[in-house]
Amino acid sequence: MKRRITAPRETLAELREDFSLCGKCKLCQGVMAQQCDDPRFWRNCPSGTRFRYEAYYAPGKLEMARCLDLVEIEPDEMMQHAVYTCMLCGSCDDRCYPVKQLHPLWVLQLLREQAVADEWAPLDYFSEMLSNLEKTDNPYGVPAGKRVAWEKGMDIKNALEEKVEWLLFVGDDYSSFTSLTPRIKAVAKVLQAAGVDFGTLGSAEVSSGSAALLIGDRDFFENFADANISLFEQAGVTKIVTADCHAYAAIKDEYTKAADLEVKSFAEVAAQLIKDGALKPSKEVKVKAVYHDPCRLGRREGIFDEPRAVLEAIPGLELLEFERARKNALCCGGGGSVFFWEPEFALWVTKERLFEAEHVGAEAIVTACPICVRLFEDGIKETKSKLKVYDLAEILDKAL
């Protein structure tokens, strides 16, 4: 019998208190009030900012959940659009929970799961991604053999063939896009430079399932979680490091319910290696760089200081901050799998973030998420901006 990764499964109705007790104070629409110094950057809900109806902000979606629960309304096309253009960035959750102890993000995720269960999710828009996952175990349709192309020329152990201390979980994006190849190579080079004993699952690694989970298809997600956990067990590893923060969140928040795993993001590991003296960035990288907090790594997992510690250790690098930084960070546009359905809207959000980077005087954006890197690169092409984009590992590797 297949193991249940998320047992007992939560359902939308269990969050009745959250969606019924929303006071509609609208604090969730903006950044933390006491940390807003520039009025240009007060907004923080991507879908609400673009589409403007209450339905596109968290209170409107909580109200939808309530009305579905009360059987006041039936799902309609606007509901589909509102639910699936939410980037699940968690900004609303971060504003609401400290004040009201409500979790809008949980409701939003479970609304999508309810949509899939009740068959009103707009899965047609995600059919290519779902079909790719079915055929190739990868949301972008890259076959297993090609997903290890980045390892060519590098001496990387296969954790299924020899015992390693750490498993490097590569993730969907790094293994699928050639533009990201130098970045994942940099991750491996940094770990090698520090003498970390690590390996990968090679072509056996399948998607973390994060893309399926984001659109609410938890059953499908569990297939991937099950497959990966079996591989972890087969390799005998319990310590996992990944630079893909969507995979990181999926493994840390979901897989660990069914398996005893120690999961670290690359940023955490790199910061610790620098602190321990195992890594000594010595080459100067002269650039004014602003760090973009990926939603999954920052707000979701609370990793704000470690990537900054890495950047502060790089000689010559002048670290800047966005107006909306840390818990106030704006999504890059790549959250919630929205770009599969509404790529123009995703790009609109990316451009807003690029504008903000230029506004604070940055020459480069550094981030720690492959989806953010991709979106920023697309945005730069579109806007012809002179900004450069670096993955955290990439810029650290330059300094070694």
Added chain:
Amino acid sequence: MAKSRIREELRARRVVHRPLVMEKDPDHNRVENLGKALDALKEALGEEWASDAPSVLCGYARDQSFTPASYPHIVCLPASTEDVQAVYRIANEHLIDVMPFGTGLTTAGLALPPYGGIICDLRRMEQILEIDGENMWATIQPGVNYLFFQAAAQQVGCRVLNPSTSATAGVISNHLFCNINTMSSKYGFGMDNILDVEAVLPTGEILKTGAMSYGAAKGAVAGPGPDISCLFRYAFGTYGIVTKMTVRLYPEAPFHQQIFPALEEDRLDLFAEALYEVAQDNLSLELAHLMNSFYGIFMGDNNKEASKVAELMPRHNMVTIFGGETEEEADLKADLTQRMIEEKFPMFDFLPKEALLDMTEDYDFIDMDKWVKFFNVTVRVQRVRGSFMIGALIDKLDNMVGIEKTMRTACTNQVGTTDDALPPDDASTYLQPYHMGRSAYMEYDMYTNQADKDDLLRILMGYGRATATAMSQGMIIAAGGGALIKGVVPMMDLAMQAAQPNMVQFMDALTKMKMALDPNNISNRRWEYDTGCMKKVFL
């Protein structure tokens, strides 16, 4: 579209909240006209900016109050004054009601459409059109909220008066609805700081008041002529939609100092006297009496933390914040005030900033700089979840002393909806002198769970009792709308009759103006033209 797999029996007994039909005006909001109005709105505003999808409508059917759901038929989002004119033109043509929606943050169902119709969501009109730091005024649109506006004002060395509400509340709608400031009522309330407005009347005509009417220099006085900006105060859209407003700003003090006079003994009379003395000295920037629980609400980031602070603090606390161009100026003002209180009120304890820091050193959530910024820069956050109802009254400080306890008992607030809610005994009011005088503003808040009928009823009765107590003793309801809405609770109607015998003539006058400005009675249609009464908002 696939049907959701909802249990059939539940579907069979579903209760769909649809707008009431007003028997006296059966021609309003007729089904056959709604489709035509929607098409016309889409043509005027753009396809994207009008919708009748139930999933969109449901977001406008409830608010923070415990008013039952009331769905609009259509929601539209105009982007300009011309768009708002188009909305009214279409609404008149098809006899559809219009309800303005600033940011939708109300505690009394005021932006809910009682009979459906069109919700006019004004959040696309969100520009600060002009801001003048030297002369301290700004002209804004109705979608501008305090979070945005405060940050913009600070960039020109000014600040906006902070209302006792969320940072994301609309500035124009709050100014029109009194705008009771958290602690700056020495400058009056928000409604005292309106310089001029541009409004679209229900007929679609544009009315400009004050300096805006003839393009004069702003910031001096509200003229020329009778100031009809007042027509829109407390009107909740019944006379039209305000599309621009010029409001006063105040200087932002770069340096702050604070003192904390306190009294453990339950002697509100002494405290009222001390408040008056400090207000009269006019050295403080912010001044309020806070009971320990309110202190907790302001200082803690959540209810658990609020309870810890409440236990720590004396029963009565005076929050006194001073501002200055230099640190020395702020310190001097604080020192002078402290000496005055020590001399005249020797029974007061004094909690200097350092002592407060010592007392709270174990609580890492208490950040004194944040605390000052909280009052001066940002606004109060709303802490307790669930429905919220505010009671706000103005009277002489001396009268309040007698009434406060009775009211507090009657309206026992902060009703626990969760384990970590403040205990009911910590429920409290706060007082602040109004305009440096002996009059003061008192607020009492009630929180309840919309999903709990018993809790709702208890709170509603408590609110009615508290308000009736206050009004029967001659207090003024600061939130003026309450006085005009008959049928909130029967006791309140009785209290209105007892306390304000001239209400009938007043309502007649308002109705005549309403009939002149809105012949089809489409704009926030709560008035009945034949009885001259506003329809009850809920129950």
